[in-house]
Amino acid sequence: MDRAGRQSRVAKLPPRERILDAAEELFSREGIRAVGVQAIADRAETTKMALYRHFATKDALVEEWLRIVAADYTAAFDRLAQAHPDDPRAQILGLARFIADGLPGISHRGCPFINSVAELPDRTHPARRLIEAHKVRQLRRLTDLCVRAGLPDPQDTAAELTFLLEGAQVSVQNGSVERAGERLMRIVEAVLDRHPAAGPTG
Template structure:
């Protein structure tokens, strides 16, 4: 643990100030929550000053929003990578997304899902970070529904909704440790949904 911490500190020290601030925010927000972490604590963790932090981020809310934008981009990249790896196999893409979530559950069991944690602390739906989360989730649902359509699943919107419930539920279950082998169960349920809703794969037109 000490070696890992020293390695991280060495890596972070080489980052430009903006990236150090984001790295510090990610660590503190994930560990302690948005409301509990002040700007001074982030600046101290990033080995910089509040004045320097505000040069990069006008407000703490702006920093929260940018942190969540980076988190969302990681999920979007997973969809993109799977689309490149399996361009003509939407079923493989859906299972790949499920595997991506399943593989991330051990970390979520320790730190919690950043979106779930942040939503709980952002009750105001006009908050930019809250709107970013909702827009990200809506976009993810659309991509999943499109994959279900291309896979030829009967009633693809319902199939996508079922899969979304499973993906989201698995993350909550991992966070509160209410279900054992959550990742394994997640994969089994998603496969069962795909097998239970057979249909004719959509034809991709040139």
């Protein structure tokens, strides 16, 4: 979207959403630590006072931004569960496709979770705790899909798939692997085909 188009869209948003939109853009592009509250307020075309009415601290804004990012991944799991309720293998492949399709978008800015963890070394930080809890839930759902697909050693298989999905995001960010999305899909399929499923267990 060009600058004029973005300004037109953002101008129609309520103040809180304008602030979150500005934070998403600036945090993704420049990093959490490099972006100040004033820069976010300016980008959202509001004031610091107005920003603090919606978010008590910058940390609270960071946490809410990452909560929205996490919700996108949760929604992907939910959409796949609805589209393929009796086919866990299709859900796993669909998740891999979701990650593969998103790789071009993070090739320059990187994964928000990976970048944020690097900038938030304090594991007691609310946003850091949010990321870790999200990753635990995601691995749990992936493990459940492996169980339902009848794959042997579902915990190990889910861990292997997680390494692949997250490794692809890192690799596309640092530019070390070409055609990362295509290769990711091929490797995930190979992992699933290596252990033919016993059949959906519902």
